[in-house]
Amino acid sequence: MKLYTYYRSSAAYRVRIAMNLKGIEYDSQAVSLLDKVHKSAPYLQANPQGLVPALELDDGSVVGQSTAILEYLEETHCNTPLLPADPAHRAQVRSLANTIACDIHPLNNLRIQHYLRDELGADKSQVDQWYARWIHTGFGSIEKELGQGNGSFCFDDAPGMADCYLIPQVYNAIRFNVDIDQYAAILSVYNHCNTLEAFQRAHPDQQADCPSS
Amino acid sequence: MKLYTYYRSSAAYRVRIAMNLKGIEYDSQAVSLLDKVHKSAPYLQANPQGLVPALELDDGSVVGQSTAILEYLEETHCNTPLLPADPAHRAQVRSLANTIACDIHPLNNLRIQHYLRDELGADKSQVDQWYARWIHTGFGSIEKELGQGNGSFCFDDAPGMADCYLIPQVYNAIRFNVDIDQYAAILSVYNHCNTLEAFQRAHPDQQADCPSS
Structure with a gap:
């Protein structure tokens, strides 16, 4: 493939x-x-x-x-498997993943930032505020859900589908200087996943097309 | 439930x-x-x-x-089933669905329109242009994919998961006066699905909380 x-x-x-x-x-x-x-x-x-x-x-x-x-x-x-076996648990994991995939990421990607700047005349501070708003709205509800977990992964005790979405989204938030210190459960999962080789090898800095690599 | x-x-x-x-x-x-x-x-x-x-x-x-x-x-x-049996076909249907779920709908929902208006000072014409932009970008690629189909459904000859996403999105486009006449394949699927009772009963106008109902 x-x-x-x-x-x-x-x-x-x-x-x-x-x-x-x-x-x-x-x-x-x-x-x-x-x-x-x-x-x-x-x-x-x-x-x-x-x-x-x-x-x-x-x-x-x-x-x-x-x-x-x-x-x-x-x-x-x-x-x-990256999804648990029970359908209700699978739904819980997919719901977390979709909060990121639908409610945060599409609003903050490059084409939207360009549109805000080039077609709506937003300045850098307004684009930054826009970016932070959707991170905070999404992370607020994710934090509540992860707060019931064990701090290692989004669901249960193995890396799964929701972690595949969360770790890149946290990486983005940090890259855009969004203050996410208040999201202790999210940061705990982020830090734990990043100790694993599968996440480390997938990191942007480790890709062949990364200018600094 | x-x-x-x-x-x-x-x-x-x-x-x-x-x-x-x-x-x-x-x-x-x-x-x-x-x-x-x-x-x-x-x-x-x-x-x-x-x-x-x-x-x-x-x-x-x-x-x-x-x-x-x-x-x-x-x-x-x-x-x-709303997904076909073959994994590659399932991926094709989910890809269509996600184009709507991730690349169109989140950009156009109510909270975004409010933000553009209230926090970025966009006027009605600018909000309308924003709304139409993401419809056209998404529908442009969907139209190419549906153009290879039979004009009744998004995939094959039965209603499925992608139709569940497409019909509400077309309804929205029409409600916001976006000119979608150029999307013949999309409109064909829209019109055909709306002949089916399952789609008719799900229509906004048929819901108990619809003010005019």
């Missing part, structure tokens, strides 16, 4: 973590969002959605959207 | 369609977003995320996030 990725894309970061946790070997093809390679004709041919990540399967078909990719990996590589 | 719903919430609309397609009986409890009931203490007690929809299971636990709810229903009510 080939993963179209970009080192700083937090949706790609989710998939890299899941691939590593499941021990799936894959080829990486970097798609620079900064250089707008995701809008180039060859990439749009492969993935008409024009976004990263996308996963090219062995039959040549391409799956876009990180959540669809993660569910696909879960269904086809069952040895290391 | 009890569904916390709001007639115009397009995420709740998705769940209502799925419940109807699967023939699941449920109680509805209306949560008025207009009256900010979703931010009231009793509702936050039930669903700390403070959003609709949420599904209260028979054991009293509450699942938030429409995507988590739909996956839960798919896993627990298998008689009328």
